[in-house]
Amino acid sequence: MKAILMTEAGGVDVLQLRDIPTPQIKSPTEVIVELKAAGVNPIDTKIRKRGSFYPEFSSPVLGCDGAGIVVEVGDGVTRFRKGDEVYFCAGGLGKPETGNYAQYTVVEEDYVAKKPQSLSFAEAACAPLVLITAWEAMCDRISLGADDKILIHGGAGGVGHVAIQLAKLRGAEVATTVSNPDKERLVRKLGADYPILYKQKDFINAIMDWTKGKGVDAAFDTVGGKTFFDTCQAVKVYGDIVTILEPDCHSSSLKTARNRNLRISLELMLTPALMNLQEGLKHQRKILEQCAVWFDEGKLTIHLEHTFPLESASVAHQMIESGSTTGKIALTI
Known part of the structure; x- marks a missing residue:
């Protein structure tokens, strides 16, 4: 699959489009998501500049936020089936086979919510972390x-x-x-x-x-x-x-x-992910489920200011680092 790898810590030039193996299900409660969009957040630029939270692993895929279509489910998955449209905040902190600047990712079903029907994939991908x-x-x-x-x-x-x-x-x-x-x-x-x-x-x-x-x-x-x-x-x-x-x-x-x-x-919403706090991650998923209802009822909206193709991730990072952005930025995949 195509993915943007962070080849080392540094400037935007370390973000490189590469071919890497498609991640596979390793736990019965995981799903494979074909990503349609990834949100770009300031945390992504900070990790790129200083290095990932897991320096023992090289060339991570960045991107905590994603939205896409479930294409495979583990034997123990109960909440999703193939074809479901989902959004989530998971991965992208440096662990192998995680991150959403890519065509596919693997996520535990407990961290994933159904995508609001009223949002595009790009809009939905921008929403979870914020x-x-x-x-x-x-x-x-x-x-x-x-x-x-x-x-x-x-x-x-x-x-x-x-x-x-x-x-x-x-x-x-x-x-x-x-x-x-x-x-x-x-x-x-x-x-x-x-x-x-x-x-x-x-x-x-x-x-x-x-x-x-x-x-x-x-x-x-x-x-x-x-x-x-x-x-x-x-x-x-x-x-x-x-x-x-x-x-x-x-x-x-x-x-x-x-x-x-x-x-x-x-407030650091990454704490449950960094400390592997399962109840905290489930609580965050429930937040996304409630917000999905409000999006579809017209009570919430996401302001998507810019979209870029996956290969232009470096441009998205430059825009965030300029400090003048309004709303959100997404990569379309």
């Missing part, structure tokens, strides 16, 4: 509730644009930071109540005005760095802040967070 990340951050970490006010950073980004929609489905009021008027229009369309053009307006002052000096009930940081520490000033006393980046506590202080008695949560 859906799981946003869900775990806002529903599992901070238990966002009806009438809560939340600040979501980077609302036009991959995680941010689905986070807005999930927050609205929970009945919350949403403020979000964006960089330009085009992104402002997008987040308003997705349901954001208060877009903040952060290049024109200090988001802390904007939030304090919006909340009459109280601060938001919760904040979801998808940007990291100084933004995380500044956001602590915009969260109410005894409020919540969750981030998908590791705070650099050597460069900034958590004094504001401590004084305001904030509850800080860290």
